[in-house]
Amino acid sequence: MKIRSLIALAIIAIAGFFTLDYIRLTPGWRMFGLIGTARILLTGTEDDFLAKPTWETQANADMPASTEGIFPDTPYVFYEGWHLFQINDWENHLQHLKGKPDVHGLEVGAYEGMSAIWALQNILTHPASTITCIDIFDNQKIEERFDRNVAATGIPEKIVKVKGPSEHMLCSLEPNTYDYIYIDGCHLPKWALSDAVMSWETLKPGGLMIFDDYKHIDARPKTSRFTRIDFIDDYLWNKRGQYRDSPRPAIDAFLKIYAPYLDVVYKKYQVVVRKK
Ligand SMILES: C[S@@+](CC[C@H](N)C(=O)[O-])C[C@H]1O[C@@H](n2cnc3c(N)ncnc32)[C@H](O)[C@@H]1O
Structure with missing residues (x-):
């Protein structure tokens, strides 16, 4: 009993x-x-969200402050704050590149430019460092926001905008060029996989490739406690099986096939690998 x-x-x-x-x-x-x-x-997730954005205040003072978006007193117009959740991790992973000359980043999927501009202001701070942003920009309003945010940095010449589908645009990039690559474009597994494979050759040996949304499941906030308890997360993942707009199967396949050529540095909500 x-x-x-x-x-x-x-x-x-x-x-x-x-x-x-x-x-x-x-x-x-x-x-x-x-x-x-x-x-x-x-x-502490809501507080984190509100407390983290301090970097945007370094914007060009000549730009009029925006009355739109989530940072209304700055010149930036951001409606999405996805990158704010990654700042601590990125500071750790990319610290060794900070302030160095000729460091080059590549982003597949730029949206309003938040992750690119954060990198520019916090990692790619040397005048000779740049970021290349590939985006299909099929939404005119978002492209306008990206352009406006790039101008607001005061250093637009350090941002190379490449407009078009990544599956076409990645072919035009030089091999062994980038110190880090952020894969955050189309999240459908097929496209996430081709973004990783096509951009791999442009990554320098020793460079980092960062994948977003490894644990993304629809309607589940990325700050969920579940994402911090791996076996529960995996259980839910398998049970719900929501692969619709998640790059996870692509990332798993890439890690498996490219295992001899990379070291996994970090595997949580984002995945970071280092090219051997
Ligand atoms: C999640 S958003 C990127 C967010 C951004 N990295 C950030 O953290 O601020 C994904 C972006 O990928 C772009 N995208 C989707 N499919 C694409 C494709 N086939 N080629 C290039 N960009 C694509 C979308 O236009 C969108 O801007």
């Missing part, structure tokens, strides 16, 4: 944990009530 009660209690506790966490992750519930408060206390 005692053992049965214990088992029943354990089942109720586990079911309760999953139910509460499911509610916690449901849009609209995230910020409210006990669950929302507990979430912020436990994970």
Whole structure:
């Protein structure tokens, strides 16, 4: 009887944990009530989001402040803050490149330019360092925001904009050119895989390739506690099997096939590999 009660209690506790966490992750519930408060206390995610963006204040003072987006008192117009969650990790991974001359970054997928501009202002700080941004820019408003944000840096000449589908544009790049490459374009596995394979030859030996959204599952915030507990994450991943817009199968395939040619440096929400 005692053992049965214990088992029943354990089942109720586990079911309760999953139910509460499911509610916690449901849009609209995230910020409210006990669950929302507990979430912020436990994970600090909302605070992190608001506290991190300090780098944007270095913008060119001549640009008028924007009244739009998530940094309204700066010249930048960003409506998405995806990169803010990666800043601490990027500072760690890319620290060795900071301030050095002739360091070159490549981004596949630039959107409004946040990750590129962050890199420019924090890593590619030497005047002779650059970033190349490939994007299909099939949305005119987003392209305009990218252009405006590039101008707001005050150093637009350090950003090489390449407009077009990455599967075509990557062919035009020189081999062994880039110190790091960020794969954050189309997330469908087929395209994520071709972006990785096609850009690999342009990466210098010893250079880093960073993949975004390895653990992306629809409607699950990337700051979820699940993403920090790997075996639960894997369980949910397998159970839900949501590969629709996730590059994960592509990244897994790439890591497997290119294993002899790379070292895995980091594998969490983002994946970082070093070319041997
Ligand atoms: C997630 S956003 C990039 C976000 C950006 N790296 C950041 O962190 O601020 C993905 C971008 O990939 C671009 N994209 C999607 N498919 C593409 C393709 N086939 N070729 C080039 N860019 C593509 C989209 O236009 C979009 O701007």
